[in-house]
Amino acid sequence: MRHSSDDLPTALYSGAQVRALDARLIAAGTPGFELMQRAAHAIWRALRRRWPDAGAVTVLAGHGNNAGDGYLVATLALRAGWKVRVLAVIEPQCLQDDAALARDEALAAGVEVLAWQKTHAPQGVLVDALFGTGLSGAVREPYAAAIEWINGSGSPVLAVDIPSGISADTGEALGAAVKAQLTVTLIGLKIGLFVGQALDHVGTLLFDDLQAEPAIVADQQPVAQRLAGHLLPRVPVRQPTAHKGQLGHVLVVGGDHGTGGAALLSAQSALRSGAGMVSLATRAEHLAAAQTRLPEVMSLAAASANQLHELAGKVSVWVVGPGLGQGAWARSLLSVVSISSSAQVWDADALNLLAAGAVNIAPGQVITPHPGEAARLLGISTRELQADRPAAARALAQRYQVICVLKGAGTLVADPHGRLLVCDRGDPVMAGAGLGDVLAGLIGALIAQGCTPWQAAGLGVWVHAGAGEYLAAKGNGLAAGDLCDAIRHLLQERAACPK
Numbered sequence: 001m002r003h004s005s006d007d008l009p010t011a012l013y014s015g016a017q018v019r020a021l022d023a024r025l026i027a028a029g030t031p032g033f034e035l036m037q038r039a040a041h042a043i044w045r046a047l048r049r050r051w052p053d054a055g056a057v058t059v060l061a062g063h064g065n066n067a068g069d070g071y072l073v074a075t076l077a078l079r080a081g082w083k084v085r086v087l088a089v090i091e092p093q094c095l096q097d098d099a100a101l102a103r104d105e106a107l108a109a110g111v112e113v114l115a116w117q118k119t120h121a122p123q124g125v126l127v128d129a130l131f132g133t134g135l136s137g138a139v140r141e142p143y144a145a146a147i148e149w150i151n152g153s154g155s156p157v158l159a160v161d162i163p164s165g166i167s168a169d170t171g172e173a174l175g176a177a178v179k180a181q182l183t184v185t186l187i188g189l190k191i192g193l194f195v196g197q198a199l200d201h202v203g204t205l206l207f208d209d210l211q212a213e214p215a216i217v218a219d220q221q222p223v224a225q226r227l228a229g230h231l232l233p234r235v236p237v238r239q240p241t242a243h244k245g246q247l248g249h250v251l252v253v254g255g256d257h258g259t260g261g262a263a264l265l266s267a268q269s270a271l272r273s274g275a276g277m278v279s280l281a282t283r284a285e286h287l288a289a290a291q292t293r294l295p296e297v298m299s300l301a302a303a304s305a306n307q308l309h310e311l312a313g314k315v316s317v318w319v320v321g322p323g324l325g326q327g328a329w330a331r332s333l334l335s336v337v338s339i340s341s342s343a344q345v346w347d348a349d350a351l352n353l354l355a356a357g358a359v360n361i362a363p364g365q366v367i368t369p370h371p372g373e374a375a376r377l378l379g380i381s382t383r384e385l386q387a388d389r390p391a392a393a394r395a396l397a398q399r400y401q402v403i404c405v406l407k408g409a410g411t412l413v414a415d416p417h418g419r420l421l422v423c424d425r426g427d428p429v430m431a432g433a434g435l436g437d438v439l440a441g442l443i444g445a446l447i448a449q450g451c452t453p454w455q456a457a458g459l460g461v462w463v464h465a466g467a468g469e470y471l472a473a474k475g476n477g478l479a480a481g482d483l484c485d486a487i488r489h490l491l492q493e494r495a496a497c498p499k
């Protein structure tokens, strides 16, 4: 998903919360039909800006207030001289209240309203006004068929409030779901627009608050926050007298037989993200490569837990798991890390061992699972996990009393107190090997430099995704290591000004 500017609000709400906001605005004196008219004007403005020469609009209308918005858009388009048609997916007589008023206004203005049939030919921009926040459960027929008709039309599609079929709470496609090029969302941002399958359906996202009274909106506690630059901490500034001992020592533990690259990437990332010192404990066979590629990193062959014990007192942050494997070697090293009082970032196989019950993690640490690892930790299928990513991130944070970074498009950061951050940056070029190793090293380095684990997780995710966006212009084939320079650059931009 892309949005046209970074000035979207940060508060994310559930569908029920936005409906509650809607009701409160009405109770405070703004009639529902007035809100609907404001919605229609906002949508019509966005449609004309995006497709100024289309000249024709087909509104697909359901029977809730989302359809009401659609009927009023049709009216505005007709008045502007466009060719307009509403295809009502059920009998229009079923409409109630404001939606019925909107349909009456459209009919009075001369809008053609027909019962939708598969055989209709689409014309102009399709306005999806089937369901908004009122959808519950899997989309029933004939709506599912109408959604397939929209998606198969090849026409440009504008979704009103939310692409029909997408859950406002989880982003899951509830059966069929509209794929839009543009979504104009109203009153409050729904979290479901930013997570899960929604990312393939929303297109460009625009927001209009319908002039909602700020005091009423401020009263509603959001379910999550969109990760935005101004909410994030600055990278702590270095004093002129700074020395490496003040900037933290990150020790990366990983790299079993044949998987040394993952640990190397984490170490490289920690180094490039500003950690004062970076060490790597790995299999002896990887030492030559590590010393050649990263001479600045102190690499040591960790043959046993005892060797790691000796280092434990000197470590400020452990990054454990990349390429670690799940055998006896991995278990013995992880057991040393797990009892250390220093901060820890657990990734990859460390999480698989945690899921297997081979080790415990102390409260307050950071875990960075991808969906497969997260599903194993929760004992559910990946499909179930992806169906409600916010709930999964929260559940993991609760279960282990840690900061959970649930990776994947729309990365989430949750803490055990219920705080939830959603990242809407990033790019599909980031779907590749090693990117997670880089993220773990980055978060570790930020903790080493003085961020709290919560701050480091949020800032790390945001910078990592921003680096991916920055490099996306170069096309697919992004090597994870390439990200490190971009991360360094973005962190520099976010450095606090010296006093």
Ligand SMILES: NC(=O)C1=CN([C@@H]2O[C@H](COP(=O)(O)OP(=O)(O)OC[C@H]3O[C@@H](n4cnc5c(N)ncnc54)[C@H](O)[C@@H]3O)[C@@H](O)[C@H]2O)[C@@H](O)CC1
Pocket: 022, 031, 032, 033, 035, 036, 039, 062, 063, 064, 065, 066, 067, 068, 069, 098, 130, 131, 132, 133, 134, 135, 136, 137, 138, 139, 140, 143, 160, 161, 162, 186
């Ligand atoms: N006055 C208002 O209340 C305003 C509402 N607004 C619009 O109204 C929308 C919410 O309106 P509603 O609450 O009427 O809900 P929707 O317009 O989303 O309609 C849901 C309708 O679909 C039916 N339905 C629910 N789940 C279904 C399923 N699985 N299969 C088939 N049918 C199903 C329900 O019976 C309900 O009537 C918002 O998204 C927004 O677009 C905006 O116009 C702002 C003002």
Ligand SMILES: [K+]
Pocket: 066, 128, 129, 130, 131, 132, 159, 160, 161, 162, 163, 164
């Ligand atoms: K819709």
